[in-house]
Amino acid sequence: MSSSLSKPLEQQRLWQRLTGLDHALNQGFLVWIRDSKGCITYINDYACQITGYEREEVLGVGHFFHQLASYPDNYITQIIKHVKTHHCWKDEMQCITPAGVPYWLEVSTTLLYDTEHRVEQYISISHVITQRKKIETALQRFEKGLKSLTSLQSDNSLPFKQKAQQALKIMMGYFDIPLALFIRPLEDPRAQQNFGIYFFNGNAKGRELLHYIDLAMPLIDSENCELTRHPLQQGSFGSLWGKSLYGSQKQKLGILAFFDEKCEPTFDTTEDQEFFSLFSQWLASLIEREQFVERITESNVNKDRLMTVLAHDLRSPLSAVSGFTE
Numbered sequence: 001m002s003s004s005l006s007k008p009l010e011q012q013r014l015w016q017r018l019t020g021l022d023h024a025l026n027q028g029f030l031v032w033i034r035d036s037k038g039c040i041t042y043i044n045d046y047a048c049q050i051t052g053y054e055r056e057e058v059l060g061v062g063h064f065f066h067q068l069a070s071y072p073d074n075y076i077t078q079i080i081k082h083v084k085t086h087h088c089w090k091d092e093m094q095c096i097t098p099a100g101v102p103y104w105l106e107v108s109t110t111l112l113y114d115t116e117h118r119v120e121q122y123i124s125i126s127h128v129i130t131q132r133k134k135i136e137t138a139l140q141r142f143e144k145g146l147k148s149l150t151s152l153q154s155d156n157s158l159p160f161k162q163k164a165q166q167a168l169k170i171m172m173g174y175f176d177i178p179l180a181l182f183i184r185p186l187e188d189p190r191a192q193q194n195f196g197i198y199f200f201n202g203n204a205k206g207r208e209l210l211h212y213i214d215l216a217m218p219l220i221d222s223e224n225c226e227l228t229r230h231p232l233q234q235g236s237f238g239s240l241w242g243k244s245l246y247g248s249q250k251q252k253l254g255i256l257a258f259f260d261e262k263c264e265p266t267f268d269t270t271e272d273q274e275f276f277s278l279f280s281q282w283l284a285s286l287i288e289r290e291q292f293v294e295r296i297t298e299s300n301v302n303k304d305r306l307m308t309v310l311a312h313d314l315r316s317p318l319s320a321v322s323g324f325t326e
Contacts, residue, residue, distance in 0.1 A: 032058070033122065083110070142275050145279075174279075227241060239262065
């Protein structure tokens with residue numbers, strides 16, 4: 001009698017344990033189970049929430065229900081074959097929801113055998129690593145961008161303007177920006193305008209470029225050295241964003257202006273913000289150094305001009321003195 005009562009009690013405790021385990025996994029782990037043929041027989045709530053699929057959509061499905069198109073058609077077959085050979089499989093997978101939202105999973109798949117040691121189920125447990133992959137990608141992009149700027153800095157064969165344009169090109173590639181300008185104040189009081197283009201990068205030319213310069217004019221009078229954004233209601237760009245650049249003596253060097261298709265700059269990580277800050281400092285240093293070279297060159301020209309005038313003015317008196325001396 002006691003043994004007959006203990007069995008249901010043991011089953012109840014086992015059921016409670018499984019229920020608690022399922023609840024714990026639902027707090028942060030995706031779980032799905034396949035039968036011996038590879039068809040999904042179970043998927044937990046958290047997996048449905050992350051993948052964006054309803055449970056009814058995936059039960060009985062043989063293919064990987066949230067894979068990207070970059071995976072081959074026989075990807076699940078390869079996984080099952082690997083699990084049968086090595087008894088487990090673990091990898092990172094890039095996936096996408098039906099709504100087109102990408103995400104990353106770290107998936108671990110193991111075997112479950114029946115009493116006769118035949119493969120009965122494949123149990124997959126995974127967790128979301130989207131943020132980690134985003135940080136890894138940002139670090140790789142940051143390292144690549146930093147190497148590009150360092151290489152550009154050491155290239156003494158490029159003149160200043162080409163080097164600055166190459167720097168803008170690096171910046172555009174880093175943040176996927178279609179058009180970039182650098183606008184500087186003009187110090188010539190005879191100029192009708194108080195700004196001018198130092199350099200730009202993008203496909204805009206002629207009147208189209210002048211149009212974008214006009215759109216960037218609100219940034220000219222801005223004294224804000226932080227990144228600012230201005231939404232655009234016309235043209236193919238969604239926003240204009242930029243900042244003022246200042247030299248070591250707090251003098252205004254000009255304005256960085258970027259025309260973006262998106263409505264706002266996407267700084268997903270601190271690495272993106274750090275790179276933008278380093279780029280701004282690097283460009284400011286490059287411009288300030290070029291201005292110093294220009295001042296030295298202009299000083300040398302003025303010195304040569306003065307020496308020419310002095311030589312001309314002293315030629316006649318010296319000739320007279322030389323005549324009297326002879």
